[in-house]
Amino acid sequence: MLIGSLNNPANDLVKEIKWVSKNFDFLDLTLELPKAHPDTMKISEVRKLIDKKNLPVVGHTAWYLPVGSPFKELRLYALSELEKCADVFQSLGAEKFNVHFDNSVSLLKERYVIGFNIWTLKKLISIGRKYKLEVMAENTPGLFSNPVVLQQVFRKVPRLLLHLDIAHANIPENRTPEILRRLSKRLTHVHISGNHGKYDEHLTIGKGNINWNLMLGAVKKTGYDGTISLEVFTSTKDRLNDKPKLRKIWDSLK
Secondary structure, eight states: OEEEEEOOTTSOHHHHHHHHHHHOSEEEEEEOTTTSOTTTSOHHHHHHHHHHHTOOEEEEEOTTOOTTOSOHHHHHHHHHHHHHHHHHHHHTTOSEEEEEOOOOOTTSOHHHHHHHHHHHHHHHHHHHHHTTOEEEEEOOSSGGGOHHHHHHHHHHSTTOEEEEETTGGGSSSOOHHHHHHHHGGGEEEEEEOBOOSSSOOOBOTTSSSOOHHHHHHHHHHTTOOSEEEEOOOSOHHHHHHHHHHHHHHHHHOO
C-alpha cells in the first residue's frame, strides 16, 4: 500500500511537489486554480521535477466541475477542462485520473442527475482512452455515495473505475462496506479523512465518528493494496502525523 498526499492548489506547485516527494510515496496531483491549473502551470518545469524525484502521480481534478449540469453546454465545458487535465497527467506519467460525481443541482429528480453524470462519464472514458489514462469516479456525499446508485452508474459505464472517498461515504452514515460489496472489482484509489457524518470536514484520523479499523478493513478484505491519499486539511503537521497512523492500522488488519 502506498500513502500519498494532495498538493494545495493555493500554494506554489513546485514547492508543494518538493514537500510531497520528501514525505509521501506519491503525489495526488490536483489541477485547480489558482496555482495548479493547466493554463497557468509551468508543465516542463513540473515534469522535470517529478522525473528527478521519481515521484509517482495520480491525477485529481476540481470537485466543482459541472459534469452533472442539466445544461449540455456546461457539461461540454467540464469535459474541455478535464481534457486539459488529461493532457497534463499523461505528460507527467500518470496512469489514471479522477472526476467527481456532480449533484450540485439537487432540486432535479434523481434520474435526471444520474443520467447527466452518465452522459459525461461516457464521453470522459473516450478522452481517457485518447490519452492512455484510466478514468475513475470519486463518490461524493449524498446521492453518489448511495451504493445502489453507484452500481447503476458503473453498470452503464463499463470501463469506469472507482475512486472511493471513505469520508464522503460517511455522510450521513458510512456506506463503505456496501459500496465495496457491489464495486470492489472497480476499486483503484482511496481517499481518507475524518468527519462527524454531517459534512466533509477533512479531519485527522481519529477525529470524528469513522471507525477506521472497520472501513479500512473492508478495503483490505477486497485484496486492495494500492494508493491511499490522506486528504487531511487541518494542517500539514496533522497530515504528516496521520501517515504512520494509517500504516499502523493497515498493517494490523488481516
